[in-house]
Amino acid sequence: MKLLKPLQAAALLCAVSCPAFAADVDYQTISDAAQKTGDLSRQSLVMIFGDVVLSPFQPGQPTLIGSLFAMLNGVLCTVALVWFLVVTLKSLYQGGQEGQVFRSGRTMLHPVMSFAGFITLIPTASGWSLSQLVMLWAASTMGIGGANQLTDKAADMISSGMSLVVPPTAPATRSAARAVFEMNLCKYATNRELAMLYQDGQARTLPMETRGGNGSYLTDNGSARCGSARIPETSEGGLEGSLASPVNTDNVTAAERQALDTLQSTLDAAAGAFVDTYLSRRDQDTGTLADAETLIQTAAATYEHTVNQALNQLNYHAALQSQLTTQLKARGWLSLGAWYHTFATANSKTNAVANASPITTGPGLQG
Incomplete structure (x- = not known):
């Protein structure tokens, strides 16, 4: 039983460590992260404790x-x-007098462990003991290396478009998501009602159907309409004037269209499930209605997260700076005033594209 507990602890530790192994985290990666050139925390430890932080066993x-x-x-x-000499040897002597070399709770490893603990207190050539060198190694290598790996991971995630905080969704995005949900709710409710009306005969009215894709959707049956949703068209992202330079926002527009596709598919499935549950509760008093507002808010947040990632990856400043520097050197100081105008216009065009929420229309039931 005593052996079972350490084995269970080792198994639990291995299970917890699996994500770290999957993320290619081992001693070598931690050590490399701790030995970065110019790392300020490691330099601070060297300033305080000396070179023993870098080479523990070299004076x-x-x-x-x-x-x-x-x-x-x-x-x-x-x-x-x-x-060690007085207490341990005295304890062994008394145990021998009593006929028990090792008292209750002590084994033959007790003096060995005591001697090993004594060895860790002996000063090395640098003045530090082995136990202190272990602590310095843990702080300078494992501590700094682990912290640097966390920082590098956070920096990579930020550069990939993720944000440090979760911003609230814009009212326009929530309104568009709610309109998309209502459009699909209208479609499934109308189709379920038509199926009930014409269950014993041939339907005279076509069912509602959602057509489109790539950021533009229309739900109708050829005459009546449940609604539509689309990403507005944007003008070409260029700057006019003598310092014309392209502002490529195609990635943002593509992200908005992809986000609307995801929004439509998510809320389409949610609306279908909502209608089925409603009819089940009405007719059979079974089922639990999902919180439609939570589904809408979550879908709107996913939409904005996709667009924000594309915005964070958009970097046109380097290209504009290079072109402006070349043109300023070629055309002289008179064109210096166009520097601010160029970046102001570029930011304005980017904001216009980023703030272009989906355009939605409501139901029109004529026909």
């Missing part, structure tokens, strides 16, 4: 803290030696 230059700890470790070793 290096003596430091004030190392000299003080060498004296402190000498005192601790003296006290530990007295304790």
